[in-house]
Amino acid sequence: MPSLWISRARIVDPASKRDSVGDLFARDGIIATSLSAAERRRARKIDGRGLVAAPGLVDIHVHFREPGQSHKETIATGSRAAAAGGFTTVVCMPNTAPPADNAGTIQYILDAVRRDALVKVLPTGCITMGMKGEALAPIGSLKRAGVVAITDDGDCVQSNELMRRAIEYATMFGLPIMDHCQDQSMTDGAVMNEGDMSIRLGLRGWPNAAEDLIVSRNVILSSYTGAHIHMQHVSSALSVEIIRRAKADGIHVTAEATPHHIALTDAALSNYDTNFKMNPPLRAEADRRAIIAGLKDGTLDCIATDHAPHTDYEKDREFDYAPNGVLGLETALPVVLDVLVRRNRFRLAHALDLMTRKPAGILNLSAGTLAAGSAADICLFDPDEAWTYDAKAGYSKSSNSPWHGRTLQGRVKTTIVDGRIVFPLAAS
Amino acid sequence: MTWTRRHLLALEDLTLAEIEQIHATSAAFKKILKRNVKKVPALRGKTIVNLFLEPSTRTRMAFEMAAKRLSADVIAFDAASSSTTKGETLRDTAKNIQALNADMIVIRHSAAGSPLYLSKILDIPVINAGDGAHEHPTQGLLDTFTMKEHLGSMKGRKVAILGDILFSRVARSNIHALIKMGAAVTLVGPSTLVPHGFTALGAEVSHDLKSALADADVVMLLRIQHERQGHRHFPSLGEYTSMFGLNKTRASWLNPRAIIMHPGPINRGVEIDSDLADGDRSVILEQVTNGIAVRMAALYLCAGYQPEHVISSTE
Numbered sequence: 187m188p189s190l191w192i193s194r195a196r197i198v199d200p201a202s203k204r205d206s207v208g209d210l211f212a213r214d215g216i217i218a219t220s221l222s223a224a225e226r227r228r229a230r231k232i233d234g235r236g237l238v239a240a241p242g243l244v245d246i247h248v249h250f251r252e253p254g255q256s257h258k259e260t261i262a263t264g265s266r267a268a269a270a271g272g273f274t275t276v277v278c279m280p281n282t283a284p285p286a287d288n289a290g291t292i293q294y295i296l297d298a299v300r301r302d303a304l305v306k307v308l309p310t311g312c313i314t315m316g317m318k319g320e321a322l323a324p325i326g327s328l329k330r331a332g333v334v335a336i337t338d339d340g341d342c343v344q345s346n347e348l349m350r351r352a353i354e355y356a357t358m359f360g361l362p363i364m365d366h367c368q369d370q371s372m373t374d375g376a377v378m379n380e381g382d383m384s385i386r387l388g389l390r391g392w393p394n395a396a397e398d399l400i401v402s403r404n405v406i407l408s409s410y411t412g413a414h415i416h417m418q419h420v421s422s423a424l425s426v427e428i429i430r431r432a433k434a435d436g437i438h439v440t441a442e443a444t445p446h447h448i449a450l451t452d453a454a455l456s457n458y459d460t461n462f463k464m465n466p467p468l469r470a471e472a473d474r475r476a477i478i479a480g481l482k483d484g485t486l487d488c489i490a491t492d493h494a495p496h497t498d499y500e501k502d503r504e505f506d507y508a509p510n511g512v513l514g515l516e517t518a519l520p521v522v523l524d525v526l527v528r529r530n531r532f533r534l535a536h537a538l539d540l541m542t543r544k545p546a547g548i549l550n551l552s553a554g555t556l557a558a559g560s561a562a563d564i565c566l567f568d569p570d571e572a573w574t575y576d577a578k579a580g581y582s583k584s585s586n587s588p589w590h591g592r593t594l595q596g597r598v599k600t601t602i603v604d605g606r607i608v609f610p611l612a613a614s
Numbered sequence: 615m616t617w618t619r620r621h622l623l624a625l626e627d628l629t630l631a632e633i634e635q636i637h638a639t640s641a642a643f644k645k646i647l648k649r650n651v652k653k654v655p656a657l658r659g660k661t662i663v664n665l666f667l668e669p670s671t672r673t674r675m676a677f678e679m680a681a682k683r684l685s686a687d688v689i690a691f692d693a694a695s696s697s698t699t700k701g702e703t704l705r706d707t708a709k710n711i712q713a714l715n716a717d718m719i720v721i722r723h724s725a726a727g728s729p730l731y732l733s734k735i736l737d738i739p740v741i742n743a744g745d746g747a748h749e750h751p752t753q754g755l756l757d758t759f760t761m762k763e764h765l766g767s768m769k770g771r772k773v774a775i776l777g778d779i780l781f782s783r784v785a786r787s788n789i790h791a792l793i794k795m796g797a798a799v800t801l802v803g804p805s806t807l808v809p810h811g812f813t814a815l816g817a818e819v820s821h822d823l824k825s826a827l828a829d830a831d832v833v834m835l836l837r838i839q840h841e842r843q844g845h846r847h848f849p850s851l852g853e854y855t856s857m858f859g860l861n862k863t864r865a866s867w868l869n870p871r872a873i874i875m876h877p878g879p880i881n882r883g884v885e886i887d888s889d890l891a892d893g894d895r896s897v898i899l900e901q902v903t904n905g906i907a908v909r910m911a912a913l914y915l916c917a918g919y920q921p922e923h924v925i926s927s928t929e
Contacts, residue, residue, distance in 0.1 A: 381811065382814040385809065385814065385815070386786075386814070386815065387726055388748030388783060389748075458726070458727030458731065499703070502703075502705060504723070504728050504731065505726065505727045505731075506724075
């Protein structure tokens with residue numbers, strides 16, 4: 187493998203507190219402090235002028251749909267979408283068909299990753315068998331098979347007793363638990379946020395309280411057991427406040443927010459566009475602002491996309507019947523730059539921290555830094571380039587994006603995994 | 615002013631002038647319905663498909679009657695014996711109906727937003743005959759038409775809508791129309807079925823029946839849709855009736871000349887005393903009759919005709 191020499195880029199590495207223009211080197215897939223004159227002559231050179239060189243982005247919440255739903259996405263197509271979005275490490279959710287509640291399914295996923303993946307794809311396993319919330323999945327075997335966390339994402343464990351035992355048991359293996367916080371008794375038939383907009387549209391509402399209750403439950407269980415619980419895609423203002431107080435009390439909880447929840451509100455649903463339907467749903471403006479404030483003061487730890495592909499024919503139907511979920515990987519960076527950096531005055535390094543070092547830290551992944559000796563996982567982007575996103579021309583197998591047709595500012599130019607360019611791929 | 619809409623999807627979208635145009639056109643058609651020969655040739659050679667994916671008696675028959683009075687051919691879509699039971703999507707069903715050369719679709723669907731969705735994927739006019747808990751625009755139009763017949767201008771009039779507001783498309787369409795017409799709308803019923811959020815639509819929300827009915831010019835009752843709410847929104851029909859059912863005593867709180875309305879179907883003895891439903895102040899069956907004229911107007915205008923044409927032909 188040739189060495190890599192990125193010259194005169196603005197190198198932003200939150201983990202090593204670096205933000206300066208300079209050269210970035212990699213040898214044998216590892217970040218190096220310098221290259222010898224001979225190595226430089228043979229190195230793959232990338233002109234970094236005008237570009238930001240950041241650690242490859244880390245997304246701890248994606249759905250790659252394999253096995254069982256490969257009409258929506260595969261590890262091959264999903265990892266290409268990740269590469270196109272500047273992501274070099276992604277963590278995929280276990281709600282596949284069958285669910286990843288056994289070591290065999292994890293092995294299947296890891297085989298597909300080895301064969302097809304362009305970026306580092308790490309599996310999670312289920313908390314409960316079949317994600318039914320009734321009996322614990324074989325968490326120890328899942329750990330041994332290679333999962334980095336357990337979650338019943340999409341289906342929240344409703345039994346407090348089962349959740350308590352799950353976190354106690356998983357903590358024995360050092361496995362974090364990620365929870366999709368939703369009291370299902372309050373969201374039966376719900377398809378959007380409960381509020382003025384759901385009243386206007388005549389759609390069933392999903393109240394913030396259903397999230398707040400489970401976030402509170404998880405804070406209490408974490409406090410009681412000492413186990414780490416990570417709250418997925420927080421969408422409610424009160425949930426942000428509950429997590430803020432828990433952290434102030436030293437309780438070991440972490441939380442993520444999606445690009446769509448920081449950028450959009452339920453006002454976007456006025457035309458019943460199913461590309462704005464996801465779970466948890468888009469909330470009110472006060473919630474959106476609270477999530478941004480939570481990211482700013484560290485209450486919320488990271489950005490995660492909840493990249494959730496669905497085919498056109500699944501999404502193109504009555505709002506009530508369309509599945510939840512939107513794409514995220516190919517648009518996350520420009521959306522975060524727009525909302526956090528341009529509109530809410532986050533420093534660039536802070537915004538990138540939320541997409542690199544912080545998410546990696548939540549799951550103890552060795553990713554998200556450009557420090558010498560780390561894997562040469564790099565995202566090179568032009569922070570100013572404006573471009574129009576065409577979801578149908580994207581790399582994901584699906585095109586269910588709320589950003590389709592929108593002009594975005596900030597564009598990934600090159601993505602590098604272990605010193606190899608994975609985006610753009612040379613025409614073969 | 616000319617009528618420019620091809621679809622009738624929601625009264626929220628309509629201007630006051632458009633609502634008045636439909637009312638004026640409805641009044642002209644109502645005159646025609648009183649003639650010996652009740653049929654006009656306006657839509658001769660056109661085919662209207664009634665795509666009813668949810669049960670309906672009144673609305674479906676009124677649309678069918680209206681289309682026939684306009685000389686259109688009508689095909690009623692029977693959901694139970696159709697390909698939707700074989701998994702055909704709404705898009706494919708609607709595209710096939712269009713491919714069968716239908717000129718207009720009237721849709722009733724349990725999923726809110728379905729008529730808007732069809733209007734985006736079809737080239738032919740789409741009329742909303744009720745979509746989930748969203749809107750029922752022709753019901754709102756016929757209700758306000760009936761109110762105007764009895765009360766004249768609705769400006770400053772007090773209308774109380776009583777019952778299950780949360781799940782009611784009829785309530786939403788009436789709220790939008792009445793607010794535009796200058797009426798004061800009070801929504802009343804149990805707090806679980808009349809959430810405060812409705813104030814965002816411009817209506818008042820009350821849980822006190824007496825003050826809500828006091829001096830009201832119109833009381834509109836809505837059916838308690840017990841099948842949709844389970845037992846979570848109120849304890850029992852009996853408790854509902856005792857707290858919110860309209861009986862003689864409560865009706866005496868109304869303005870003496872007030873009218874009592876109900877879009878049907880009625881649960882006698884639940885939301886309204888049987889005697890009141892059949893009494894002098896009840897205009898429930900007039901609403902049904904007016905439903906034909908209003909739907910004639912809706913079909914006629916969305917087919918591309920102007921209100922003046924029918925009005926001049928009746929004068």
